[in-house]
Structures are given as structure tokens and as C-alpha cells.
Amino acid sequence: MNMFRSIAAVLLGWALFATASMVIVTVVMAQEGPVIIVFALVSLTITGLVTGLLAASIAGSNRRIVGYILAGLVVLATLTNLLLNLGAEPVWYKVGTLVLTAPSILLMCLRAPQKSVAN
Numbered sequence: 001m002n003m004f005r006s007i008a009a010v011l012l013g014w015a016l017f018a019t020a021s022m023v024i025v026t027v028v029m030a031q032e033g034p035v036i037i038v039f040a041l042v043s044l045t046i047t048g049l050v051t052g053l054l055a056a057s058i059a060g061s062n063r064r065i066v067g068y069i070l071a072g073l074v075v076l077a078t079l080t081n082l083l084l085n086l087g088a089e090p091v092w093y094k095v096g097t098l099v100l101t102a103p104s105i106l107l108m109c110l111r112a113p114q115k116s117v118a119n
Contacts, residue, residue, distance in 0.1 A: 006062045006069075013055035013070045017101070020047040027091050037092065044096050048104025056109045067109020071102040078102070 019042055024043045052067060059066035075098060081087045082094045 001058065002062055005058060006066050009055040009058035009062075009066045010069050010073070011106070012058060013051050013066070014073060015071075016054055017047060017051045017074060017105075020051070021097070021101075025087075025093065028089060028093055039106050040093060041096050041100060044093075045100045045104050046102035049108055051101075052105040053107025055105070056111075061107070063109045067106045071106040072111070074105060106107040 020043070024040055024047070028040050036047040051070070055066050055070050078094055080098045081092070082098075087094070
């Protein structure tokens, strides 16, 4: 049962991250200027925190593992996007995702203690 919860946490966490990222990119691509950059960076941080919280609450006792997997997927996808120049979003946005979103996901998944299975 824990494995299914972990898989669901990763899938739903990824879906939330991807959806929020698409919304933020839409705003970033439509506007320019320092206000939009600040908005995007704050939004990326909030997205990471909410994604981590959702994944941790679904994962239960496996929240640490789920946090590592989900943050790793975000880093892997963003690095691939950055190195291959796949997306149209600016480089600062991709770097912001690496520096803010992935650590925020991991922080939220690691902040709560893992429950013991020994009992």
C-alpha cells in the first residue's frame, strides 16, 4: 500500500508542478520587466512548497523518498530543458526552477519526521 501512495504522490506532485509551471510561463512570456521576474521567482517558490506539501501528505511514511524522487525529476527535466534549449522560456526562469522549486519541494518533504514502521 505504501508503494502505491508513493507513486500517487509523485504523479500528483508532478502534475501540480507541471500545471503551475505552465501557468507561470504563460504570464512570463506575455510580459517583461523586473516585476514579472519577481512574480515568477516568488511563484516558483510557492509552487515548490505547495507541491512538496501535497506530495508529503499523500506519501505518508515515505515522504522523504518521494521528496527526493520528485525534486530529482524536476531537476532532471529542467536541466534537460536548459541544456538542450527545448523550451521558449527565458534562461533565468529555468535557473529559478532549479534553484527555487526543486529545493522547496525537497524542503517540504523533509521537514516532517518520517514515521516509524517498526510498530
